[in-house]
Amino acid sequence: MPENKSSISVKNLSKTYDHTFKAVDDISFEVPAGSIFAFLGPNGAGKTTTIKMLTTLVHPTSGSITIDGMDPTRDPHGVRQSFGIVFQDPSLDDELTAYENMFFHAGLYGVPRGETAAKIKDLLEFVELWDRKDNLVKTFSGGMKRRLEIARGLLHTPAVLFLDEPTTGLDPQTRNYIWTYIKKLNEERGLTVFFTTHYMEEAERSAKHVAIIDHGKIIASDTPANIIKSASAANLEDAFIKLTGRKIREEEAGSVDHLRTMARAWGRR
Amino acid sequence: MKTNTLYAIYILWLRQLKRYFRSKSRILGSLGQPILFLVALGFGLNSVFAASGQGNYIQFLAPGIIAMSILFTAIFSGIEIIWDRQFGFLKEVLVAPVSRFTIMFGRTLGGATVASLQGLLTLIIATVIGFRPDLWLVLPAIVFMILIALVFTALGTAIASTLEDMQGFQLIMNFVVMPVFFLSGSLFPLNTAPAVLQWIAIFNPLFYGVDGMRAVLIGASHFSAWTDATVLVCISAVFLGIGSWLFSKIRA
Ligand SMILES: Nc1ncnc2c1ncn2[C@@H]1O[C@H](COP(=O)(O)OP(=O)(O)O)[C@@H](O)[C@H]1O
Ligand SMILES: [Mg+2]
Numbered sequence: 001m002p003e004n005k006s007s008i009s010v011k012n013l014s015k016t017y018d019h020t021f022k023a024v025d026d027i028s029f030e031v032p033a034g035s036i037f038a039f040l041g042p043n044g045a046g047k048t049t050t051i052k053m054l055t056t057l058v059h060p061t062s063g064s065i066t067i068d069g070m071d072p073t074r075d076p077h078g079v080r081q082s083f084g085i086v087f088q089d090p091s092l093d094d095e096l097t098a099y100e101n102m103f104f105h106a107g108l109y110g111v112p113r114g115e116t117a118a119k120i121k122d123l124l125e126f127v128e129l130w131d132r133k134d135n136l137v138k139t140f141s142g143g144m145k146r147r148l149e150i151a152r153g154l155l156h157t158p159a160v161l162f163l164d165e166p167t168t169g170l171d172p173q174t175r176n177y178i179w180t181y182i183k184k185l186n187e188e189r190g191l192t193v194f195f196t197t198h199y200m201e202e203a204e205r206s207a208k209h210v211a212i213i214d215h216g217k218i219i220a221s222d223t224p225a226n227i228i229k230s231a232s233a234a235n236l237e238d239a240f241i242k243l244t245g246r247k248i249r250e251e252e253a254g255s256v257d258h259l260r261t262m263a264r265a266w267g268r269r
Numbered sequence: 270m271k272t273n274t275l276y277a278i279y280i281l282w283l284r285q286l287k288r289y290f291r292s293k294s295r296i297l298g299s300l301g302q303p304i305l306f307l308v309a310l311g312f313g314l315n316s317v318f319a320a321s322g323q324g325n326y327i328q329f330l331a332p333g334i335i336a337m338s339i340l341f342t343a344i345f346s347g348i349e350i351i352w353d354r355q356f357g358f359l360k361e362v363l364v365a366p367v368s369r370f371t372i373m374f375g376r377t378l379g380g381a382t383v384a385s386l387q388g389l390l391t392l393i394i395a396t397v398i399g400f401r402p403d404l405w406l407v408l409p410a411i412v413f414m415i416l417i418a419l420v421f422t423a424l425g426t427a428i429a430s431t432l433e434d435m436q437g438f439q440l441i442m443n444f445v446v447m448p449v450f451f452l453s454g455s456l457f458p459l460n461t462a463p464a465v466l467q468w469i470a471i472f473n474p475l476f477y478g479v480d481g482m483r484a485v486l487i488g489a490s491h492f493s494a495w496t497d498a499t500v501l502v503c504i505s506a507v508f509l510g511i512g513s514w515l516f517s518k519i520r521a
Binding site: 055056057058077078080081083085087089090091092093094095096100104105107108109110113152 | 273276277279280281283284287288291292356357358360361362363364365366367368520
């Protein structure tokens with residue numbers, strides 16, 4: 001296997017929905033192994049679509065991707081083994097306990113059975129949820145769920161961790177807490193981290209490299225300091241606004257809330 | 270690193286069971302309908318049935334009601350994929366290094382196990398209400414219960430894979446589940462029914478399940494138990510095939 005300095009390599013990647021709408025439009029970037037990379041952009045810019053293509057959930061319309069030396073379109077199995085992910089939307093089973101969510105993940109990823117219990121304990125302690133391990137996830141706060149998702153994403157010791165808006169909707173304490181973990185993981189285990197966020201100070205503080213995407217195109221890609229400098233801005237938030245404009249992008253309303261109500265009325269959840 | 274496919278199937282199976290045993294209200298709730306049918310129809314129509322020379326109605330009805338509770342639970346289990354999609358858990362499963370067929374197969378086995386258990390519970394209740402099967406023939410009856418469960422969990426999965434959300438669910442209840450139940454000969458003997466109904470039943474998988482159970486439990490049936498079992502095995506293989514093909518196209 002050729003030695004690859006880039007953990008993630010993307011060339012001319014595009015995704016067209018319904019034959020006309022270009023959600024991601026010819027983007028290219030490299031994420032060096034062991035670095036933290038921030039992927040920023042307004043709502044609807046194409047961040048999640050990009051992550052879905054990198055993580056085998058969506059097939060690219062054109063372009064090429066390499067994750068940890070493998071191509072998600074040709075070797076989805078290999079790629080799936082090599083990354084962990086925290087999705088933008090919740091992805092835990094609410095009806096299971098924290099421990100069970102971890103245990104099932106280990107089973108699906110073929111974590112050696114002899115190691116599973118110790119690893120789960122290690123990670124649940126790491127995100128400070130060990131004392132809540134036997135509680136149903138539906139009793140958890142948003143921050144606890146997020147921490148559990150991070151722990152779960154790390155259970156099969158991936159080389160790359162994808163985090164899609166991991167801190168949206170959390171209070172500053174919890175956000176700070178989560179970033180402490182992520183940085184520690186990056187420093188201690190050499191984990192490559194690819195994340196999106198709407199909190200610019202998170203990117204400014206934690207990322208070595210930032211790419212800004214808008215309307216499916218990358219409009220800036222550099223170190224945070226260089227982006228601020230070339231936009232002659234005071235900070236990254238200022239630079240972000242200058243680059244992407246002041247117009248507000250609407251967040252699409254999910255049907256999940258409606259469904260939750262329905263499901264509850266049915267007594268199924 | 271290689272993923273142990275069998276273990277992944279076990280894990281997906283286990284998840285369905287854990288969720289089932291955890292929702293006590295669901296277990297009890299879905300027993301209400303079979304009890305109502307058994308009591309209201311079983312006792313209500315017993316004299317009419319006997320007067321027309323068909324024997325004891327509860328004996329005749331019980332296998333049909335057991336099949337009904339399996340049918341409903343199985344379809345629900347399959348349909349749960351929609352919930353998994355809406356609540357996001359499906360994404361977690363779809364990014365795992367496990368083949369789509371393994372995922373579909375594991376959860377179908379889990380759903381079918383749950384539906385079979387529900388059928389077994391209904392059998393026990395029916396016995397309490399007055400159903401008297403030959404005890405040693407309960408074992409082959411359980412084989413039919415498992416086959417019915419497999420067929421309809423696979424069907425539920427197949428349908429759920431093509432639905433975006435729960436909006437289509439009412440449609441499925443009214444145009445798939447209910448007709449399958451009412452036109453299966455669960456409630457009335459088909460040999461005295463109009464030819465049209467007999468013809469429809471021939472194309473109804475549930476008919477073979479009910480008929481098979483009656484063959485072994487009360488010794489009265491349209492086809493032989495072997496014919497019924499063979500047909501059910503074939504249908505479940507076909508539905509599993511269609512289900513995994515549709516599931517492999519599912520997008521989180
Ligand atoms: N499955 C889909 N079909 C059609 N359009 C989609 C689909 N998924 C996303 N989009 C559209 O693609 C654009 C980018 O979405 P997304 O990648 O989720 O943006 P972001 O994560 O940056 O907020 C949005 O306009 C969104 O509406
Ligand atoms: Mg997004």
